Amino acid sequence: MKEFFFWKVWSPSERRMTVGAFLVLVLALVFFAIKSIDPLGNVIRWNVVSELSETTAVVDVLQIGEWQYGISTPSHLVTESFMASVMETDFLSVALFWIFSLIGLIILLAALTTMSRFWYLAGTIVFILFLAFSRLETLGAFADANRALFMIAVILYGGVTYYFHAFRPDFGIGRRILGVGAVTVLLTVLIGFLAKTPFPALTAASYSFPFWLLITILFLLVSATEIIAGLVWLSTSGSVSKGKSGLVNFLVISILYLTLLLLLYLRNTKQIDFDATLISPAFLALASGILGIWGFRRRADSTDGIIPFRSTGFWLYIGMFIIAVSFAGYMSATANDPVLETLEDVVVQGQLAMSVLFLFYVLINFYPLFQQKLAVYKVLYKPMRFGLTQTRLFGFTILIVLFSIQRLLPVNQAIAGYFNGLGDLHAKTEEFTLSEQYYKLAVQQEFQNHKSNYALASLALRQGDRNAAAFYFRQSLLKNPSPQAYSGLTGILVQENLFFDAVYSLQEGIRTFPQSGELLNNLGMLYYKTNVADSAYYYLAKAEETTKRAEIPATNLLAILAKNTDSGLLDSLASASEKRDYLSWQANWLAVQNLRQNFSKETFNKNAVPADSLLSVSSFAYLLSYAVNQAKQDSTPARLLPELAAKNPVLSQDLSLASLYSQFYSGDKLKALETLTGWADEDGEQSDLYHKILGHWLLQLGLYDKAIETLSVVEGVEGTIGMAVANALADKKEVAVILLDKIQDKEQSAAIEKLKQTLFSGVKPKSLSDSLYLVAQKSPSDRNFNNAVQVNPFDERVVSSASAHFRQKKQTAKAYKLVLNALRYNEYAPQLWAQYAYLSLEQGLIGQGNEGEEKVRQYALPADYQQFMSRYQPMRALIEKQRAEFQ
Helix, strand or coil: HHHHHHHHHCHHHHHHHHHHHHHHHHHHHHHHHHHHCCCHHHHEEEEEEEEEEEEEEEEEEECCCCCEEEEEEEEEEEEEEEEEEECCCHHHHHHHHHHHHHHHHHHEEEEEEECCHHHHHHHHHHHHHHHHHHHHHCCCECCEEEEEEEEHHHHHHHHHHHHHHHHHCCHHHHHHHHHHHHHHHHHHHHHHHHHCCCCHHHHHHHHHHHHHHHHHHHHHCCCCCCCHHHHHHHHHHHHHCCCCCCCHHHHHHHHHHHHHHHHHHHHHCCCCCCCCCCCCCEEEHHHHHHHHHHHHHHHHHHCCCCCCCCHHHHHHHHHHHHHHHHHHHHHHHHCHHHHHHHHHHHHHHHHHHHHHHHHHHHHHHHHHHHCCCCCCCHHCHHHHHHCCCHHHHHHHCCCCCHHHHHHHCCHHHHHHHHHHHHHHHHHCCCCCHHHHHHHHHHHCCCCCCHHHHHHHHHHHHHCCCCHHHHHHHHHCCCCCHHHHHHHHHHHHHCCCHHHHHHHHHHHHHHHHCCCHHHHHHHHHHHHHHCCCHHHHHHHHHHHHHHHHHHHHHHHHHHHHHHHHCCHHHHHHHHHCCCCCCHHHHHHHHHHHHHCCCCCCCCCCCCEEEEECCCHHHHHHHHHHHHHHHCCCCCCCCHHHHHHHHCCHHHHHHHHHHHHHHHHHCCCHHHHHHHHHHHHHHCCCCCCHHHHHHHHHHHCCCCCCCHHHHCCCCCCCCCHHHHHHHHHCCCCCCCHHHHHHHHHHHHHHCHHHHHHHHHHHCCCCCCCHHHHHHHHHHHHHCHHHHHHHHCCCCCCCHHHHHHHHHHCCCCCCCHHHHHHHHHHHHCCCCCHHHHHHHHHHHHHCCCCCCCCCHHHHHHHHHHHHHHHHHHHHHHHHHHHHHHHHHHC
16 A cells, blocks of 8 residues: 555655645646536537517506406517527636646656756757747747747756756755746746737647647557556456456456447547447546556656656656646637547547557566466566567557548647637637638638637628528537537528528437527527417426526516416416526516516515616516506606616616506606606607506596597507596496497407496496595594595595695695696596685685686586585685785
8 A cells, every 4th residue: 555655755845745746636637627527618608698579468457346447558578598609718717727737847847857868958859849839929028029038938947957957966856846937937927027919828828739739648648558557456466365367357357448448439430320438538548647646656667767756757747647637628628629539539549559559568478477376567567578668669650550540630630729729819819810710720620620610600700691600500510519509500590581490400409419408498489489389388398497597498488478378377377487586587477467467566676777777688678567567566666767767768768658657556646647648649659558558547547538538549449448438437328338339340249248237337446545535534634635645636535625634734835736736637626626716715816716716617516616605705705805904
């Protein structure tokens, strides 16, 4: 067990650095694991597109006995679809890549300084060559095309490493790492301050791509035989203690492992079209890399001191391991699929080629030791017949042959990945023409790679070229299809009104990705737009079960139910719905409640109003539905919506209309009526709607003559029925009969007959003001009268009694204002004119009092007029006498 903790015998400094290196490796592995779960999800977001649609709901209802008269008004519904975004580079991933890869490079260069002069010079020359190929001048640190930064890097790295190598061989690995790290930090700061390019980290990562790729490939090949070496240990370490050979076990598990690699190779080269394995090449690579941390020790010890494990071998290996993991994580973070496929081919074909030769190496060298039941793993790198170097050379040759069979496809994919990186860079700097050229170069190297084609489709959409975008989306689906590409292609087909093609495309996408909630939702919405409600419901229900964002298909389901379900079924479905905090869902929920005429108390969602007051589709629909649904419960919309209307001019009219509902039912009814009257008098598109709503509100207030006048201009059955109801309630039943017969001449309806019976039975609509008036009569108080007046500020009895009450309490101004407000819409009420006359006299306004007296004479019954005059004349005579005495 001690060999698994080999650093325990090292110096404290070495142990600290070892723990630190392992910590960095673990963090790099976490970075790789997170980014490799869904590479496309790192660069393409699922955006939600919200659309507004209308249905009709009856929210204004006048109950007359068992019959009710309501008018249909627009109710807004939100439907949402998923739309894949263009590819965008995640700069956090770029930063993490540089942190991990530079730490790995620092460890690698520090280990290089401990090697012999030949290997140190060879390694340094290779590093300088890669620095040159990384084109540091593109960072623009010292003007364009200036190689000064490259020279500074060479001098600093070369000087520090040569100092450690030639003059201080006594320094431990910790000091060497700190020295090389100080140079790296200095160069990073220098680039940060001097670089002229907008995105220096992304620029450097894009142009240094070959450097990191070759180190990663080198590491994958170096560790390619570690699994076979581990199988030797597994077969012989336990068998020896039991007195067994272990050869049979070794052969069985080795053949199984090689069979797995062969199946992966056949699948990757499309010679079989099914995945017969459950193991990803990424796990094989990680397993080889982790086993190599211990396995590389025996290999280093077999080099006769060329690579001493403690001072050099471990640090070389762990540095390459960190770089390989961080580079693979970065490629996953940028969804650079051709590079990921190259790395996968290197893992599978490298392990297959190397492991076959290594198996031969083990058998030809150690077969006698297996027969003698010895621990072969202890002498695994001390061959007796066939050398380890020969084994690796032959294995590498087989790898080249495997690549050649594929016509060097992995090489072409690596080149395509390089061009993809440059395309990403110039897309970020908005040099779209140059970006397009690099992506096209990548397509020339590997025409089926997803990243290049998706990026080209995105660029085509930016330029408005839908045909080119559709072509590239289709190209991206050839080898590595994605839900995002299917979504992009469908969006173009819908814009071109090719609905059947769009449906077919989505169905194909769902066959490929049956658990894609985004595609299921979009297909459901496509069926919804083509009025195939049952299919729409089916796919949206499946989408709700599969997608992580179940609130979106749930929102769409509510919209479908609202438009395609009768009231009885809607009640049962709504009562069974799970409430959600999602704003769009709540908007549709309130719309459904309006359809159900369920106006129970709902809590206002403060998130509906964004900080900048600029409304989204969801916010807009929610506020409209809430204002109407909660008009009798909450007066907040009466204040809030006009403020929002001022900041959302395109939506101002709808917001203002919704605010009037809250104003009418919970606030100032006079203000609501005056505003709506002004709108109705304008000859606009919504004039008919405004007249209809205004007429119904006047009916609710008992202003029947005004309602008749307003509803007379409303076309259709609703206006005719409204006038019939108003005439019947105004005791003009003959007119009501004519109007209802006119409707029946066009369409026989049992509802009309029932309405006739109800209206002619003398039943009157019940009003809350009636009960509040009785309360005020029994218990006269300011509060009770205010409550009664607020419910109906135009009711003749209520306002007259309230005015008399406030006159008695010497609140003449308030009483006068109540009467004036009531007369604006109820100018034929004799009791109101009587109060107007009394209040005018109390304020010394004899002329206005006489006007009121004339109106009472005109509208009141003779007996009532005589009663009024018996009180009015003495009051006027007293005022005239007082004036005469004053003169």
